[in-house]
Amino acid sequence: MANILLVDDDPETLKSCGLYLKSRGHNIACAKNGHEGFRIFQSGPFDLIVSDLVMEGMDGINLLEKVKESDPHVGFIIFTAFPSVSSAVRSLKSLADDYVEKPLLNIDDLHAVVKVVLKKVQARMGRENEDHAGTPLDGKLVADGYMEPEEFMGFLGKSPRMKEVYRCLKKIAPTDSTVLITGETGTGKELAAKTIHELSPRKKRPFVAVNCAAIPVSIFESELFGHEKGAFTSADKTRTGLFEEAEGGTLFLDEIGEISPETQVKLLRVIQEREVRRVGDSHPININVRIIASSNKDLLEEIHRKNFRKDLYYRLNVMSIHLPPLREREGDIRLLMQQFLSRFGVKFHGKGIDMAVAAWKSALAYPWPGNVRELINVLERAVLLADGRAVTSLPLCAPVDTNAARWSTFKEAKQHWLERFEREFILDKVRENGGNIAATAKAIGLDVKSVWRKVKIYGILA
Ligand SMILES: Nc1ncnc2c1ncn2[C@@H]1O[C@H](COP(=O)(O)OP(=O)(O)OP(=O)(O)O)[C@@H](O)[C@H]1O
Ligand SMILES: [Mg+2]
Secondary structure, three states: OOEEEEEOOOHHHHHHHHHHHHHOOOEEEEEOOHHHHHHHHHOOOOOEEEEEOOOOOOOHHHHHHHHHHHOOOOEEEEEEOOOOOOHHHHHHOOOOOEEEEOOOOOHHHHHHHHHHHHHHHHHHHOOOOOOOOOOOOOOOEOOOOOEOOOEEOOEEOOOHHHHHHHHHHHHHOOOOOOEEEEEOOOOOHHHHHHHHHHOOOOOOOOEEEEEOOOOOHHHHHHHHHEEOOOOOOOOOOOEEOHHHHOOOOEEEEEOHHHOOHHHHHHHHHHHHHOEEEOEOOOOEEEOOOEEEEEEOOOHHHHHHOOOOOHHHHHHHOOEEEEEOOHHHOOOHHHHHHHHHHHHHHHHHHOOOOOEOHHHHHHHHHOOOOOHHHHHHHHHHHHHHHHOOOOEOOOOOOOOHHHHHOOOOOHHHHHHHHHHHHHHHHHHHHHHHOOOOHHHHHHHHOOOHHHHHHHHHHOOOOO
């Protein structure tokens, strides 16, 4: 079994050859031109590419050169209508492994050539008895030749860790239990909460999200439980709280670790008694609300430090779900990058965008402390600034402490932080101005030349 990439601008050829090779036990991915082919190739691993020669945009010859430059071991079969007359093919014969003549009179011929070339490839890699069975492709063959992303209710990702998350979400959703969602920042906790709501019988009723960290302590209780007119000086009319607004639906208490000890007591009582009392009113109001809480803090640690009540923790943690950091989701960084390269490419430039091998390498080695949110932001900037060309570098912020030890003097540290500030500032402003350098220069009061220089120094544009 091998991973094979088919590149052809004729969907029928892709479909028939793809299905045929699949029936022979291979993993197949398809692309309809050289650009797409190269992008998918980079997300490999692939053992073999079978490519048409004449295609719009990047043709088979360019693809062959690019592929061999990046991985000389990979097998390459040219699929052409003019095998003997084309001088390009003759001169490239040394680079390609073989060719197959079009039209294919007998599809078994294709398999015969594929088998021979795969043997060559294995010999080149020195892995006669191995194959890529353990590293299947990030996608599957579909009729139009695209790789289909693995998606679940807005989540992208097919790593074992994420598949476990999907299983868990499906299991938890239909129950009416309180759920605690944990995970680092940007891992998709809010998305998970919405997913649980959407998959639950409450989906037609409201989903109300409240960010506990963003509401001042002084008005938190009135926000959550509502208040009666005259309950406090500024309460000039009665207000329903978020619990009442979420009636019949789901209340998402985001960043629950941030609520004050007093509110923790009140919340505990609401959960236990299933009723709220508006501030300034002693009448209980029955509520039918499912509570989902989330935290990027380690709540057990907070309990240990006496910042969070243990009894509340157990009430919230009836069911729990943990979203793993992106760096632990094997294969997902690549898949997310591909998706957002193409989504932002289409959004900003009307087409998918390629990314250079060096940029792929840096992305795969990067720890992504801001997880999926950071990845989306980074790609948005990179694609916007690439101006329709391939992305050559990514605006990654290395984690601060990894370099801390290197600056021994004030001057060195200052230099570093200044550079970092400049880069971030210029990036933001260039982005705000839709990638227009002249407009950016005007907006920030610098001359165009200086902005260009900084853009170049910091590798903000390709
Ligand atoms: N697996 C995923 N696939 C696609 N998009 C995702 C995925 N996970 C998260 N996102 C997107 O990333 C962004 C951040 O996700 P979300 O707000 O749910 O994170 P969070 O864990 O609540 O972060 P924080 O702790 O900082 O509040 C959102 O735009 C969300 O749609
Ligand atoms: Mg959140």
